[in-house]
Every structure is written in C-alpha cells, then in structure tokens.
Amino acid sequence: MKKTTRVLKTIAAIAACAPLLGWAAWPDKPIRMVVPYAAGGGADNTARIVAQQMSAALGRQIVIDNRPGAGGVIGEDNVAKAAGDGYTVLYDASAFSVNPALRKLPFDATKDFIPVSLVATAPQILVVPENAPYRTVAEFLDFARKNPGKLSFASAGGGTGSHLAGEALNEQAKVNLMHVPYKGGAPALTDLMGGQVSAYFGNVASTLGYVKSGKLRALAVSSTRRVPALPDTPTLGESGLPGYNVVEWNGVFLPKGTPPDIVQKLGKAVQAAVNDPTVRQKLLQLGLEPAGTTPAAFARFVQDETSRVSALVRARNIRVD
Structure with a gap:
C-alpha cells in the first residue's frame, strides 16, 4: 500500500513538473508571428526585419502570418484566442491602443x-x-485662428496615426482644422502637394523625400526629440505646444496565460534583435527609432498610449465608419 502511494506521488510530481520542463525547452518548433496588416506595409516590413534576427537568437524559425482586416482587429483576435504556449506571437502597431477607443472588440x-x-x-x-x-x-496656427474654417488636414484614414496627430493638434492648440480622410497616405500627399488640403502628418519614410526635394515644407515633428534626418526642424513642443508627443509604434505581444519564463525569453530575443547593428540601421532607414524594452516597460507604455488615445477620442468626439 505504501509503495503504491509513493508511486502515485511520484507520478503526480512528474505530471506537475511536465509543463515546466516544456517551458524550459521552449522553443522546440517554429513560432507563428501574426501581423494584423497586409503584406508589404510598414508593420509587415518591420516585422520581417526583426523576426529574422529573432529567429537567429532563438534558434527557431519565426513564420510571418499576415491577417489583415478591420484595422488590425482580425489578426489581434486570432492571437487573443490562441494558446498561451509561446508559439503564437502578435506583432502589432499603434492601432492596438486605438481600437479599444473606436471599435467594439x-x-x-x-x-x-x-x-x-x-x-x-x-x-x-x-x-x-x-x-x-x-x-x-506659430504662423500656421495664427493663420488658422484668423481664418476659421479655411484650413484642413489630411489623414490616411479615420483612426490612423495621421488623423490622431491632427486631432491632438486641434485639441492642444485650440484650433479647428477640418479633417479630410483619404484611403491611405499616398493620395493624401498627392492632394497636399496640389493644394487641395492644408496640412498632413506623415511618417518619415513617406514624407522626407518630398521635404528634401522642396515639394513640401516641414513645420515640425510630432515626437519629443528632433528627427536626425531633419535636424533643423523643431518639435511641436519646441514650437509652442509643450508636451505634444504623438508617435506611431510597433511592438510584440503574447496571448494571456503565457508562462513568465517564455515572456522574458521572447522579450530578450526582441531586445537582442533591435540592438543588432544591422537591424538598427534598417529600422533607421525606414524612419523608425529603435527601442527594445522590457515587458514591464512596454506594459506601461501601452497603458499610457491607450489612456491618451481614449482621452483624445472623447475630447474630439472621433468616430470611424
């Protein structure tokens, strides 16, 4: 009887340790990285650069799985419902913090x-x-205040980074630039150069060339630090709007229930990839500022971004179709 009891306790102990043994061996097969946007877009291009280096760090292939639609919600939902075993990863962008304020998820x-x-x-x-x-x-805002209803700002679509940046400018500067949404940044830039709209917040990758060629004039950048490619262009904070900081971002998430050891290991792989000199150079060439943070720091960042966007959506009564 005693022997049977000991055997049962041993079996129970092994069963209890089995998940831990599995986690310690992670990863022992390819990892699926869901990108909730179309192939060839900004987030997809960045994900592929980072994933390639992460694969080398982890010793396992990371396979990109594009699941576009509904502003990122389709891909996000796919990961939300995946097992928390470390083999399904979400590579998301700023929409992660925007969607909760604009959509029923x-x-x-x-x-x-x-x-x-x-x-x-x-x-x-x-x-x-x-x-x-x-x-x-200062001259732009002075013109807007003296000529109400005459100035507009284009965006790449409702709820996009360019839309939120323009609404944040409206809110903080107490002006009312009319929002003109487009189906993407390219047509917005075309109409801006043609004079059909007054202003646009464009990312560095899509906009810098037009500034350098003299087709567009850069008034300011939306971050708290100047952009190295435009050292003489001030930030909006330096231009009379203290604290203004609206940036787009990319980050990595795991489904709930993923063991802490896997979270930490994956986080270190992301940091190692972002800090690789070749990867950093590629990100900089895309107009991105490499980060690479701990899970705790990223959690705080996401919470702050979500709160900021929610407050802006309420203040400006922003809606998407």
Missing part, C-alpha cells in the same frame, strides 16, 4: 494580451505645401 485588449517589448517608434512630420504662406507652426 471581440476581446479585451487589456486582459487578453501580455506586452513583451516595444520594437520602435515612428515620429511624424507636420508638412504643408511648399508655397504655403506660413513657415512656422
């Missing part, structure tokens, strides 16, 4: 995901037509 963004690491941030450039009568933010 089939998941809880706060409870169903574990933030792993911030990969990079992307400052935006406030640009106007080259022949615009204002050369500084």
Whole structure:
C-alpha cells in the first residue's frame, strides 16, 4: 500500500513538473508571428526585419502570418484566442491602443494580451505645401485662428496615426482644422502637394523625400526629440505646444496565460534583435527609432498610449465608419 502511494506521488510530481520542463525547452518548433496588416506595409516590413534576427537568437524559425482586416482587429483576435504556449506571437502597431477607443472588440485588449517589448517608434512630420504662406507652426496656427474654417488636414484614414496627430493638434492648440480622410497616405500627399488640403502628418519614410526635394515644407515633428534626418526642424513642443508627443509604434505581444519564463525569453530575443547593428540601421532607414524594452516597460507604455488615445477620442468626439 505504501509503495503504491509513493508511486502515485511520484507520478503526480512528474505530471506537475511536465509543463515546466516544456517551458524550459521552449522553443522546440517554429513560432507563428501574426501581423494584423497586409503584406508589404510598414508593420509587415518591420516585422520581417526583426523576426529574422529573432529567429537567429532563438534558434527557431519565426513564420510571418499576415491577417489583415478591420484595422488590425482580425489578426489581434486570432492571437487573443490562441494558446498561451509561446508559439503564437502578435506583432502589432499603434492601432492596438486605438481600437479599444473606436471599435467594439471581440476581446479585451487589456486582459487578453501580455506586452513583451516595444520594437520602435515612428515620429511624424507636420508638412504643408511648399508655397504655403506660413513657415512656422506659430504662423500656421495664427493663420488658422484668423481664418476659421479655411484650413484642413489630411489623414490616411479615420483612426490612423495621421488623423490622431491632427486631432491632438486641434485639441492642444485650440484650433479647428477640418479633417479630410483619404484611403491611405499616398493620395493624401498627392492632394497636399496640389493644394487641395492644408496640412498632413506623415511618417518619415513617406514624407522626407518630398521635404528634401522642396515639394513640401516641414513645420515640425510630432515626437519629443528632433528627427536626425531633419535636424533643423523643431518639435511641436519646441514650437509652442509643450508636451505634444504623438508617435506611431510597433511592438510584440503574447496571448494571456503565457508562462513568465517564455515572456522574458521572447522579450530578450526582441531586445537582442533591435540592438543588432544591422537591424538598427534598417529600422533607421525606414524612419523608425529603435527601442527594445522590457515587458514591464512596454506594459506601461501601452497603458499610457491607450489612456491618451481614449482621452483624445472623447475630447474630439472621433468616430470611424
């Protein structure tokens, strides 16, 4: 009887340790990285750069799985419902913090995901037509106040980073630039250069070339630090709007229930990838500022971003179709 009891206790102990043994061996097969946006886009390109280096660090292949639709919600939901075993990863962007404020979601963004690491941030450039009568933010805002209803700002679509940046400018500067949404940044830039709209917040990758060629004028950047490629262009904070800071970002998440050891190991792989000199150079060439943070730091970042966006959406009564 005593022998049977000992055997049962041993079996129970082994069963209890089995998950731990499995976690310690992670990863022992390929990892699926869900990108909730179309292939070839900004988030997808960045994910592939980082995932390749992460694969080398982890010793296992990371396979990109594009699941676009509903502003990122389709891919996010796929990961939210995945097993927390470390083999399904979400590579998301700023929409992760925007969607809860604008859409009814089939998941809880706060409870169903574990933030792993911030990969990079992307400052935006406030640009106007080259022949615009204002050369500084102060002149631009003065013109807007003296000519109510005459100025507009384009965006790449409702709820996008360019839309939120423009609404944040409206809110903080107490002006009322009319929002003109487009289906993407390219047509917005085309109409801006043609004078159909007054201003646009564009990311560095899509906008810098037009500034350098003289087709657009850069008034300011949306981050708290100047952009190295435009050292003479001030931040909006330096231009009379203290604290203004609206950037797009990319980051990595895991489904809830993923063991802490896996979260930490994956986080270190992200940090190692982002800190690789070749990867950093590629991100910088895309107009991104490499980050690479701990899970705790990224969790705070996401919480702050979500709170900021929610407050802006309420203040400006922002809606998406």
